Amino acid sequence: MTAIVWIRRSLREHDNTALVEALEEHERVIPFYVVDENYFSNAALGYPRVKFWHDSLEELKDNLANQEQKDLVIREGSPVDELEKIVEEADADAVYHNKDYSPYARERDEKAAEKLDVPVNSFKDIVMFEEKEILTNSDTPYKVYTYYSKKWFEKEKRRPREVKDYTTPDIESDEIPSLEELGYEKPEDFTWEWKPGREGAKERLEAFKEKIWNYDENRDYAWKDSTSKLSPHLKFGTVSIREVFWEAERLKARNPDADTSGIKTWQEELAWRDFYMQVLYNWPETVEKPFLEQYEDIEWRSKEEAEEDWKAFINGKTGYPFVDAGMRQLKKTGWMHNRLRMVVTSFACKDLWLDWKDLHEYFKKMFVDAEKASMIGGIQWAYSIGTDAQPYFRVFNPFSQGEDYDPDGEYIRKWVPELSEVPDEDIHRPHEMSEEKQAECGVEIGEDYPKPIVDHGEKREEAIEKFEEARED
Ligand SMILES: Cc1cc2nc3c(=O)[nH]c(=O)nc-3n(C[C@H](O)[C@H](O)[C@H](O)COP(=O)(O)OP(=O)(O)OC[C@H]3O[C@@H](n4cnc5c(N)ncnc54)[C@H](O)[C@@H]3O)c2cc1C
Incomplete structure (x- = not known):
């Protein structure tokens, strides 16, 4: 009896639910990965995410190949066709996989279940609670996080499970195509700062255990590097939720007298992740449309219409230093701090009136941790058009966000080096410096660094008016 364990985004052996479940019934298991031709020919994917995926997959393949009689069998092509072939080749009697909740993945998995002649068993793995597991008292999915998270914390949670011993029968495997073969190359001026794969995930988690205690106090300060940076690992499943x-619970148990508010706040973020996954599952149309219907007909400016502003925005040249620092961090490293994700997205909406779908396309390409549910959730939150969103009239001020969360301008100086000599009192509003002062710190505003491309006060008023009009229609 042989089972195929079709691995997709759980790139690990340990606590891999589909694998654990397959081993309840089978001793011979073929961990199987299809390099999906539809996925990788998709122009929406960018280098950071593909590199993280690629290196994690390679590590998993090496890891299995180095264990006796195990392998990760790789095929390139269309997943359903390749599954049909391997089932026949291996004379397998079942397929196991972990569930994925994006519309594309759901359609692909439904097709596989329809087409294959053997049972296809799918399991919850990538989230703690899925689909309709947490419902309101009237049995509807939650739209408000606070109530959802209360139940999320109360509900009993599964623990990681060990993988029993198994062997993989001898089956030919393709090589993992190189990034070049897949058509991806490192963008100019990009710094790769990640260690993908299982080892990278373990290191991150270990390092974060020091920081978690003060997470609640520190997490909003971009320059402190106080968050876990586990998001790409959770995305690619090199570590399980x-x-x-x-691990965080264990820390609490080992330190019974310690203040554990940092741990609680961090676990709340894991609940946000589940919350947005269930929003995407229950309202898949939010990939295309705002969750709040009254804003469906808002006419945003496309990136073509707003070409100059769009370019200034994505290149970190808006004249708003905190926003620019965030956008440059993203371009250079494939990651951006959460506070900045909120600030730049709010700026794209309320100050530049850019189409959220263009922003989504750009972010998908740029983020190493691009995760549909959290990204759509985050964008629609900042655009005031999503579930439990930022109210449209509470507009982030891009200057004071910097003053509050980067008071000494450390983060700005790191990512916007032309402002590195600007004194603390001017770092957030360098355009207000006199010409003499500009000369003293070696930056000419309007020449070396731009003046603000829009007036925040005016744009804020305009945005609120447009939202109010949309609500009246
Ligand atoms: C516009 C926008 C776009 C975003 N796009 C993504 C995305 O593509 N992928 C992604 O993983 N997160 C996204 N987020 C959420 C959040 O910014 C990142 O998860 C977080 O910054 C990742 O850093 P970390 O791993 O250090 O997080 P930590 O602060 O250490 O949090 C731990 C984990 O909790 C989860 N998490 C944290 N905050 C959120 C949140 N607000 N929503 C959902 N899950 C959360 C992540 O899995 C994260 O790794 C987005 C937020 C916004 C506002």
Whole structure:
């Protein structure tokens, strides 16, 4: 009896639910990965994410190949066709996989279940709670996070599970195509700062255990590097949600007298992740449309219409230093601090009136941790058009956000080096410096660094008016 374990975004052996479940019934298991031709020919994917995926997959393949009689069998092509072939080749009697909740993945998995002649068993793995597991008292999915998270914390949670011993029968495997073969190359001026794969995930988690105690106090300060940076690992499943949750619980148990508010705040973020996954599952149309219907007909400016502003925005040249620092961090490293994700997205909306779908396309390409549910959730939150969103009249001020969350301008100086000599009192509003002062710190505003491309006060008023008009229609 042989089972195929079709691995997609759980790029690990440990606590891999589909694998654990397959081994309840089978001793011979073929961990199987299809390099999906539809996925990789998709122009929406960018280098950071593909590199993280690629290196994690390679590590998993090496890791299995180095164990006796195990392998990760790779094929390139269309997943359903390749599954049909391997089932026949291996004379397998079942397929196991972990569930994925994006519309594309759901359609692909439904097709596989329809087409294959053997049972296809799918399991919850990438989230703690899925689909309709947490419902309101009237049995509807939650739209408000606070109530959802209360139940999320109360509900019993699964622990990580060990993988029993198994062997993989001899089956030919393709090589993992190189990034070049897949058509991806490192963008100019890009710094790769990640260690993908299982080892990278373990290191991140270990390092974060020091920081978690003060997470609640520090997490909003971009320059402090106080968050876990586990998001790409959770995205590609090099670590499981159960492992990270229970590791934090273990810390609490080992330190019974310690203040554990940092741990609680961090676990709340894991609940946000589940919350947005269930929003995407229950309202898949939010990939295309705002969750709040009254804003469906808003006419945003496309990136073509707003070409100059769009370019200034994505290149970090808006004249708003905190926003620019965030956008440059993203371009250079494939990651951006959460506070900045909120600030730049709010700026794209309320100050530049850019189409949120263009922003989504750009972010998908740029973020190493691009995760549909959290990204759509985050963008629609900042655009005031999503579930439990920022109210449209509470507009982030891009200057004071910097003053509050980067008071000494350390983060700005790191990512906007032309402002590195600007004194603390001017770092957030360098355009207000006199010419003499500009000369003293070696930056000419309007020449070396731009003046603000829009007036925030005016744009804020205009945005609120447009939202109010949309609500009246
Ligand atoms: C516009 C916008 C776009 C975003 N796009 C993504 C995305 O593509 N992928 C992604 O993983 N997160 C996204 N987020 C959420 C959040 O910014 C990142 O998860 C976080 O910055 C990742 O850093 P970390 O791993 O250090 O997080 P930590 O602060 O250490 O949090 C731990 C984990 O909790 C989860 N998490 C944290 N905050 C959120 C949140 N607000 N929503 C959902 N899950 C959260 C992540 O899995 C994260 O790794 C987005 C937020 C916004 C506002």
